[in-house]
Amino acid sequence: MLLAGIEHGYAPWRPFYLSYALLCIAIPLFVGGRFTWIRLGVFRWLLLIALVFAVQAGLGWFAGSGLPGLLSTLGVGADAVPDWNPSRALAAAIARYAPHWGLEPPQMLLAYLMFITVWAGVGEELFYRGYVQERLRPWGTMTAVLLSAFVFAIRHAVQLQGPDYPWRAALVWVGLCFMLGLMFAVLYEWKRSIWPPLAAHVLFNLIPASQLISSRFG
Template sequence: MAESDGSQTVTRAQTLIEGILIVLGALFFASIAVIAIQGTAVDAGIFDAESTGSQLLGTVVQFLAFGIVVFWYLRTTDRWETLKLGVPTARQWGIVIAGTIGLLGAQIGLTVVLDTIGISTGANRAVTAGLGNPDYFLAMIVISILLVGPAEELLFRGVVQTRLRETWGAWPAILLATVIFGVIHLPAIVGDTGQQWATIALITLLGVVLGYLYERTQNVVVPALVHGVHNAVIFGLQYLSAIGVA
């Protein structure tokens, strides 16, 4: 029994390391791709280095790169059957709607709680990049739904959470994948150290909802839609604020 427990511990450690390496590999590949393609666009005179167009191009390239890494991993390991993906059923569409409302409500509620106890959160660079430029927020609404939600959910839920579930079980896999999901957002948070980690804690808690939705529906399209629409709503509110409506 002790030998079996030790073997299981090693296997769990291996899958956790594998999951972390997949994410780090995706981040590294995306960084290289963004630098190369943004640099080419700037050198060709298509965009100025600090322009909105260059920022949006970098975002598009980053999440396309995530998708490429997911494709490479599944092809290399021949694990296509582990990715649960399909057209949502009528019931799953209902879960998408409820999940989106729940995720937005949870974010508002948790933010209020943090403010009440005197803890402030930081700002996401994806939001601050568009300050003073409403068109940026409009573009990010589309990018969130078509790229950000799908790419992050394919990576963190479709690949990492699925892999961890094989040795850790459902809830530990959800929690571990979500912690990784939260921590990798740290460089994108503007603020002091306390604000950054408060925001990471908030993102992590919201990520648990996405992980649960994948586990419940066994369809990565569901959390991808919830994630994408949630982000789109945030950018939509920023757009309304930028044009003086809200």
């Protein structure tokens, strides 16, 4: 988490956390994650996809206007975004780092979403579920689920670091990440397989990325 915070806020490649991403993948694969790899039936894959879209829709409703709200905060559109909306905190982060890359905020957002889509679903699930949750299992299943979700949520707080970010929105973002972490952890326990949370995480990140691509280039 410390490495992710340093890379996200201070490294020359900020806000992309490359070393953290590589470690999340390498530690479970080479240090000893004990996750299993099994097949799921077609019906259960469809249920999983439906669950992810339902959660995305619910969070979009809870956050006010979802991706359109974020785009309006970045200056695309005219919808008002409440100060507790995580879109405000993410928009502040994107606006802060866009000049560093010579990009407009919407372009920076697209680059950031694509980076997250490519690596996070695989890397974070290998680490937080396949490694952290497994290492916590001797403490009890419930403890492993709760602690892995908590660590997952705290790690995501570094994405919103800085005094210029709306603190209410940042707190809501951490809370939402904790709930997502719980969902991914329960999916992992569901079949004792890394595939359900991995697929859910990839889909969850892919939805806003594809929406943004459609809104920009569709």
